[in-house]
Structure formats: structure tokens, C-alpha cells
Amino acid sequence: MVKYINNKGEIYEAEYDLQIARHTSSHILAQAIKRIYGSDIKLAIGPAIDNGFYYDFDGLNVKQEDLENIENEMKKIVKENQKTSCYTLNKKEAIKLVTEMDEIYKKEMIEEMKEDEIISFFAQGDFTDMCTGPHMLYLKSVGHFKLFTATGAYWRGNEKNKMLTRIYGTCFEKKEELESEILKKEEAKDKDHNKLGREMELFTTVDMIGQGLPILLPKGATIVQTLQRFVEDEERKRGYLLTKTPFMAKSDLYKVSGHWDHYKEGMFILGDEAKDKEVFALRPMTCPFQFMAYKNRQRSYRDLPLRYNETSTLFRNEDSGEMHGLIRVRQFTISEGHLAVRLDQLEKEIAGVLDLINYFMDVLGLKEDISFRFSKWDPNDRAKYLGNEEDWEYSQSVLKSILDDLKINYVEAIGEAAFYGPKLDIQAKNVYGKEDTIITVQVDFQLAHRFEMTYIDKDGSKKYPVVIHRTSIGCYERTLAMLIEKYAGTFPLWLVPIQAKILTISENEIEYAEEVKNKLLQADFKVELDSEDNKIGYKIREAQLEKVPYMIVIGKNEVENNTITIRNRNGEDIKDITVDEFINMLNSQVKKELLK
């Protein structure tokens, strides 16, 4: 049991609380910083977060190597085992105190509070901080902590504000827990797609090509091709019509779509508006192009729902600091699609989209790792969005009721909507726990009007369809990144770029091995023959490093018996099997993996 003190000054006893311990650790960090770097360092905020804590400081200039020193000071403070006390002040008194302390950020926070707010302060030895608590009564109770990084962070998360210095750390009750967390971080590095993907020769980047423009090497390209064929085939089965639309268009198109006003910064623009007669832009989204396919002829209510899909390459001029491996790039290819539907079809079509997504996530093995986010507009940031409040309230309420009907378990996020409508985002976490959107489904009541997309209804009147913007498997680069980390490079059979590697014991078996290879290639399997080196142990090791699911070993016994020996990833051997039997085995395994 641990003793705590809350913001009423009450002392109570409870189990070790990780959140409070981490919050207390952030105060110890701040105390250490003040001791080492002096009172010129201004305190901003220092909360506990998911996997640790941080504290933001102004005027602090620390480097990675200084962290050890700071950590030692923190340990010293804990050893002193100061007792925490708490007192409260009214707003006026609190402002007076923080003004005396010259804590400008605390002052700013207090000034924004209500007049009758009671503000609590926690003190430990020579250190006092405004805080709502609770805290550990004795600093010794915090347990074991470690500082990780010192980086920059904007005050209040706004890029217009000053950049402060943020120190991240974590804390656990037991030393073993801390050590296992550190170990976990180390192990995560080996799964990091940006490291593993390069090591496995799935992709690379080249200085001369530029940021966010990775090259998919043969193995990575093979995986993406497998995914794309799978997605296009499945979508055709579900009634989607394929389009192939241009990679760029005149600015006129984007002016109608609203991209020119709302998304220009994110586009690669070819030409100079001031000088050139015609200005082009690479497409950042496929929507307006597929809308033109819709408008190719007059549509009837009987034509709807109309489902378009395209394996679509997009270009977005991301800020230079944003690029990261395959997760965030400037050119990417997405399983894009737009559905033009009648309002009475909307729910069923969204359900259909979600069923498709669900199937894909299941096949990829990501079903357990995703979460749903209902992304709404921010009424306080109108300039970012098309349409008025009424439009947004309507489209959001429609999407919300559909999601509730479908019993989707989601969190809401303000200000994450697309500029033309609310979204259902499907989120996945990377190996370090950082969340990214991999799939998005959007409901759009706006763009059909802008593009004059209409259909003739039963009663002969002209109507606008609702547009669903959706991806089904997401963007191939980002999804590949997630898969690399999910499987630590050990891809399932249907997806792996080399499904089997044929290894010969000596050069005498190469002719037979070629026969085996051709049979497997004809049966549509991806195989390689390694006959360069004669050392079988070495070859097996190579195949293991490449995470090849099956090794086919061929020596003189196999040639004599017209069979092969197979070794799977677990190191188990199957002997005296024929090539045809092996092909059947592979086929049934792939079928199973595709849930068919």
C-alpha cells in the first residue's frame, strides 16, 4: 500500500497507482531540472501519458547525454524522501504566487480559469508546482524511473506558439517492470518496418530521388502486387467497376472540387498561376476524376448504387519533417473507391463497405489490432471546411446513426473530418504504439452538388446522390508497413514474396531442381532456386534470414526417388513428398489463409 495526498490535502492509502506515480515522477523531473539549471527555466506542463510521462520546459537546452545526469539528480531527490504537501489558493492569490515565482506559463493557465476557481499547489522540499494532483505523499513511493528523450514540442500543441523542450520518461513500481519495458522498446526496433523492410530488401530510399519517395524493390513490389490483385478481384466480385483515371488535371478541376481553396498547400502544382495559361496539379485524391466517370452520361435512380474502384496513385506535398519510411510518403497508391448512392441506400452501402474492410482486415490478420474513430468537423475552425453548420450537423448525424445501427464501437474526434464531410477512420498502431489511420470511409453530401452529379429519380425529378469515399485495404505502402511489423517480416504464405526456396546439396542435382522450380512456377507459386553455393547449411541459414516459409532440399536421394524434402519455418522436415503433393499442400494452405 502507498500513501497519497489529494488536492484537498487529504491523505489516503491505496494500491500503487501507475498514473499517479508517473505524474509524481514528472514533478521530480521538474524539481531536478530546477536544481541543475536554475530558476530561469520556466515550467509548462508535465502530465502522465499512456506509457510514461513528460514535462515541458522553456529556456532549457539539454542533449541526450545530459539525461543521465538529470536522472541521477532525480534519484538523489527520491533518496531525500521529501514529504509532499498541498495547499489551495483562490485565483487572485494564485496569480500573485506564480507571478512571484515568475512562472509565466502557469500564469497564463490560471488567467484562463474561472473567477471562483480554487487552485491547488503541491510542494515537495524546495519545489512547488501548480497541479490538481493527487500525488504520492512520500517521493520514495514512485518506484523506478528512466528518462528516454529530450525533444521539442510547441506550447499548447500549437505550431504558432513557442517551441519548448520536452523530456520523456517512464516509471514503474518494480525494477523488473521497468527493465522489461526497456527491453520491449529494444525488441520493437527489430520489428520496425523502416529498419526491417530495408534489411529484407522490400524497399529503399535514394537521396537523389527525394524525401517520401521510396522505391519498392522486387520483394516489396511482389507483396504489393499480390495485395492489389487480391483487392481488385474481391472488389469486382462485390460489384465495383474499375476506372483508370489521369494522374493530373488542370487547376480548373480542383477549383470545382474545393481542393484549390482547401488543399492547395498539399498539392504538387505544375506551372505558375501568375504566368502560365494552364496550370496543372498532380492528384492528391481520386474523387473528382471518378465523379467525371459518373457524369459520363445521365444516370437514373436504377443505376444506383454505382460503385467505382481504382488502384490509385496519389501525390501529396507533405511538409519536409513528416516523412517516415512507408508510413508517410509523398507518392502512394491506395485502394480508392467512390460510391454514388441514394439516401435510402446509404446505410446498406456503408454496411457493405465495412463488411469488405472487415474481410480484408481479417485476411491480413489485422482485425484485432484496429480501432474505429468517428472524425467530426471543428465548428471553431470553419475555414477548413466546405458547407455550413446545418450541412455538417446533418451529415454527422446521418453517419452517427448508421454507425450506431451497425453497432460500431468508436471514439469521436473533433477536427479530424475531411474538408467535405465526416469520416469513419480505422486506426492501427505501429510497433512503438503510435496510431495512424490506415483506412477511411467518408460520407459526403457536398461534392455531388459542386460537380452537378445528378440522377433522375422515379418521379422524374433531378436529385443529387450521396457520395461515399472509401478505401478498402488502405494505402498499400502504409498497410505494407503495418504488415511488416505485425509479422516481423514472417509473412503468411499467400503474401510472402518468396514462398519456397529450392536448395541443392551439390551441383549434380541442379537439372532436377530446375524441373521442380518450373513445376512450381507453372502452378503459380513464387519460388527461387539457390544453386550458387554448395554449402547446404549456409543456404538454409540464408533462407531462414529471408523468412522463406518452405525450403525444398534436393540431394541425390530425392533425384533417385523423384521426390523432394521440405523444411518449414519451424525446422520440421517432410521427406519423400512429390512436387504435386507439395503443390496441393500449398494450395490448401493459401485457401485457408484467404478464409475461402
Next chain:
RNA sequence: GCUGGAAUAGCUCAGCUGGUAGAGCAACGGUCUUGUAAACCGUAGGUCCUCAGUUCGAUUCUGAGUUUCAGCUCCA
């Protein structure tokens, strides 16, 4: 875009305060023709990210740029 790191052989890295570079693995050539995790001998491989500046002399110091990493902000 912002803050702070980093860039040396194909890969992982070493190289003290300025005197143009090394190791292990990989590659290539040869020997061995081998039944399950690195056989032996040999060879080659570098614009020390780029461009300027300081200097008799720069991988090393300074500046600008490029790429890259962590975080922030932005985003699929």
C-alpha cells in the same frame, strides 16, 4: 515547417585535439562436391552526403544545402 541528433566500403560500425582511412560480415576469383547455422586460400571494394569557406593541408573546423532519425505540428 519547428526543436534536437546523425550521415565513413553493399551492411553494422571504429577512426583521440586537422596530415586524404580501418575491422567484422557480405561481394568477387580459386580449391573442395559436401545432407542441415558461416570450409580454406586469395582479390577487389571508399568523391569519408554535396557545395562553398578557413588552412600549407579538411573525413575532422565553419557556413549553406541534401538525406535520415526522435519528438512536435500537419496527415492516409
